[in-house]
Amino acid sequence: MLAQLLHLKGIDSVVLEDRSREYVEHRIRAGVLEQGTVDLLHEIGVGERLGREGLVHDGIEIQFAGERHRIDFASLTGGRRITVYGQQEVVKDLIAARLKTGRPLHFEVDDVEISEVDSDFPLIRFGHDDDEIELRCDFIAGCDGFHGVCRDSIPAGVLTAFEREYPFAWLGILAAAAPSNEELIYAHHERGFALHSMRSPEVTRLYLQVRPDENLDEWPDDRIWEELRLRLGLEGWTLNTGEVLEKGITGMRSFVVEPMQHWRLFLAGDAAHIVPATGAKGLNLAVADVRLLAAAIAAWYRDGDGSLLERYSADALRRVWRAQHFSWFMTSMLHRLEGGDEFDSRLQLAQLAYVCSSEKAAASLAENYVGLEHV
Numbered sequence: 001m002l003a004q005l006l007h008l009k010g011i012d013s014v015v016l017e018d019r020s021r022e023y024v025e026h027r028i029r030a031g032v033l034e035q036g037t038v039d040l041l042h043e044i045g046v047g048e049r050l051g052r053e054g055l056v057h058d059g060i061e062i063q064f065a066g067e068r069h070r071i072d073f074a075s076l077t078g079g080r081r082i083t084v085y086g087q088q089e090v091v092k093d094l095i096a097a098r099l100k101t102g103r104p105l106h107f108e109v110d111d112v113e114i115s116e117v118d119s120d121f122p123l124i125r126f127g128h129d130d131d132e133i134e135l136r137c138d139f140i141a142g143c144d145g146f147h148g149v150c151r152d153s154i155p156a157g158v159l160t161a162f163e164r165e166y167p168f169a170w171l172g173i174l175a176a177a178a179p180s181n182e183e184l185i186y187a188h189h190e191r192g193f194a195l196h197s198m199r200s201p202e203v204t205r206l207y208l209q210v211r212p213d214e215n216l217d218e219w220p221d222d223r224i225w226e227e228l229r230l231r232l233g234l235e236g237w238t239l240n241t242g243e244v245l246e247k248g249i250t251g252m253r254s255f256v257v258e259p260m261q262h263w264r265l266f267l268a269g270d271a272a273h274i275v276p277a278t279g280a281k282g283l284n285l286a287v288a289d290v291r292l293l294a295a296a297i298a299a300w301y302r303d304g305d306g307s308l309l310e311r312y313s314a315d316a317l318r319r320v321w322r323a324q325h326f327s328w329f330m331t332s333m334l335h336r337l338e339g340g341d342e343f344d345s346r347l348q349l350a351q352l353a354y355v356c357s358s359e360k361a362a363a364s365l366a367e368n369y370v371g372l373e374h375v
């Protein structure tokens, strides 16, 4: 996304990817795009298939105490919506756009090393197709995820990390089954949280709250479907089932480093921050980061103006912390709390009843969910 934004401003870059094209185009990840993310994909010329295949949603449903309640985003936010479109589909569209520009994109690079970060010309060394390559850079964008090399290349003592681990994880499946509901369902249940989502009219995405150390081998398909039925079930509603195409467990944690920059190395997306999945902010935050970073780099090349680069971290972190709060709020309201008691559960039910009955509370959830325009 950053490379495409820079390309459109006439700025060259080299994109390095650790994995193969096949891997990144098929790895199942997030799937909910905020309005601003969708708008940006259209603006940069990669929204054609998204416009055709993306599933536009005007709201979500929240289920608790045996009832479902709808939060109508469009009416609560002045017409803003979300679009369900798999992250790997966005990745495919961006790769195709990049290849069309003829600018470099290298897959399966190895031994990436970053040095001379305390300088105006940081250096990247990497291996590609048996060659050792050195890149002397004006800027390095660390868009390399939580486990990438960029954050760790920043000298000790520069970054402060803020962290929270949640005592649960999500077991997610992708199933060859038509969605059982038109919209996403976030379900609070005494057995634990469950989420009904989708990827297309033929493919359902479903999640169950499980222990962080849960063993996938203990979850044969029948057990998963039974548990989903228990947590999502309502009188008169049936859960469609089908072949389980993919199954995995994802931990839940919050993580932020400050600042998101050191000299000419800039961190974006999961390299700088992780949100717990509830509320689907991760991909959208990464997009918001690179939108700021592209504008800042462009101003530097165009006018020699470094002021946006200097402000990048502070500007990005305002949205990051807003999203951290929202993700923590959704997570805390919906999950069964390990070691929690009846008091905790009553507080959750009171909060759920509030967001589903007060228009002002619902509007607050809605504007955060579809993505705040200004933070």
Ligand code: DHB
Pocket: 029, 030, 031, 032, 184, 195, 197, 198, 205, 277, 278, 279, 280, 281
């Ligand atoms: C999905 C993931 C989320 O974290 C969420 O809050 C909603 C939907 C999904 O993968 O479809």
